[in-house]
Amino acid sequence: MAKQVIKVEHLEKYYQKDHILHDINFSIDQGEVVALLGPSGSGKSTLIRCLNGLEPYQNGTVTFNGDQVVPTEKNWQKLRQKIGMVFQSYDLFPNLTVLDNILLGPVKVQKQSRETAKAAAEKLLDQVGLREYENVYPRQLSGGQKQRIAIVRALALNPELMLFDEVTASLDPEMVRGVLNIISKLAQDSDMTMIVVTHEMNFAQQIADRVLFLEDGKILEQTKGDQFFKQPQTDRAKEFLESMDF
Amino acid sequence: MSSWQIIQQSLPLFEKGFVLTLWLSFLGIIGSIIVGLICSLLKYFRVPVLSQIAAVYVEISRNTPLLVQLFFLYYAFPVFGFKLNAELCGIIGLIFLGGSYMAEGFNGGFDGVAKTQVETGKAIGLSRIQLARYVVFPQGFTLSVPALAANIIFLIKETSIFTVIAIPELTNTALDLIGMYYRSNEYLLVLVIGYAIILIPLSIILTLLEKRVRYGAFGN
């Protein structure tokens, strides 16, 4: 049986009085790709941000590689190098070159030697076809290129779990495919464990081993990928898919 | 005597005042930047006790006039045995005032760094200090440049208040001369030109600098 990478039990999240996440339970095995779907405002971002400690949660537990996380800032900080995250707003650091953006984590956080880290970074850059841009500053890149670099930056730490939060949502349509292809390749070739929040239903169908469908902060269903898109178990999910023109 | 002669005769005195204004401004600005940076760092790293002290200092300094601060230093403290000469009082007063303005300038820059930048930094596992060193400070300094530039101009102008404790800077020189010779038109003209010589080129340079850093660092 595959190793369990992350397990979430009875997670509850409030913003002041607002109850945002209700009793969230799921676990993900190594190599599994989970698509987290649901209408806007249902709590998808909040949920995956809880998984690397960017949002505090009020109740419940997160277990990573079999160890329950004691949610202090220090512990999360150590864990974050094993949990890569890419955001909708491709936030490269504008004050650093592309290469320095990528090397910051490996060199400063993981204390790898610059040479080793650079060799690895260049290999990743080759894979996303952006090796020639390693010495330019982010402002000289297009949105799609920035987002590809942001993915490389997260991968450079050799994470065991990747979180993607609507990474193509603010890209021009012609840039979307390139970024999605990188994620698909990551799933197939590197067998990366990941949670993907996306509005691209075709893409979700293509890569998801499993779908978590979230609404109003509750997981309404957890279904195998191929089945969810053909035959969702709940009416709400059916309506959702219809509204997405799927 | 013609106006021109009056002006010519006063120039050596004005030159002294000019140099003193520049020198006191320079020391005051450097001191203010140091004090401001320290206060801002104390706040950023939430250093217990010291950051609260810095916060109280900033509020007191920002919300009282330099003139009253100087009176305090120059007239009130000596009764308790701290007698300082006027120029030292001036510099200390200017730093006391400017430190809080600079602190607010730096704070504004650090606060202005986008929240998403901080989160991405965290997401790759940077510690709080690393986050400051590689993300918040480089961007924050750039963002604070316009405020710092405005403070520099402001502090130079504030040195004119030194006249109340009889420091012979530009304004004091002019007022003394007017008192002695009653030629206010001429001396005021030289006075205004004196400040213009310092402040016009400086504000042009600072504006160019602002444009440069803005262009250099952003556009992400």
Next chain:
Amino acid sequence: MAHSGINVLFEGRNLIRLFGGLWTTVEIAAVALVLGLILGVILGVLRTFPNRLLRLVLRLYLEFFRIVPTVVLLFLFYYILPKQLGVNMPANQVATLVFALWTAAEMSDIVRGALISVPKHQRESGMAIGLNRLQLYRYVLIPQAVSLELPATINLVTRVIKTTSLLMLISVMDVINVGQQVVEANNQKYPTGVFWVYGIIFVMYFAIDYPLSWWAKRMDKKRLERANG
């Protein structure tokens, strides 16, 4: 030294005199602010008009008041108004005029900055529903600009209040001038009185300015939070 310094404040009418001085200070600041802010809004609006000459003149006006220290402005008006223009005003009116013109200059820049940062589509939507220029400014641009720049305006108010400390330089009987007289008159009896007199003036300024700047800061913070989501 039989007398503790703080009692200087309660000797005779000293405290009342100090508050009287404060009243003069506040009065000058208030009148100057009302006039200056109104004039500043008008000038700020004019600076967004297309007329180049008008814009240049107003820009020079601003830069003049920006470059020349306020102390020097006070003396310029104090000496030049009566001598060159034959206008004889009491010192506190001269001061009010100077502060008002200075406030107007600074305010015009705040207003202009706010007006040009109102998104273009707001201006266009206003025109699209048939507003004329006056209505556009009155109903669309100025209300948005005001809420945008309220913190900066409050900060300007605190600056003007602090700057009133310069009134004593042209012999206005403001709180500091009164303070000096109190100190001199009581120096024999209360050698440490100077500390308390300037101390209370310090506190007076702080008590007026601190709440204002606290308010401005809070507004700015709220806006930053809103902008950051």
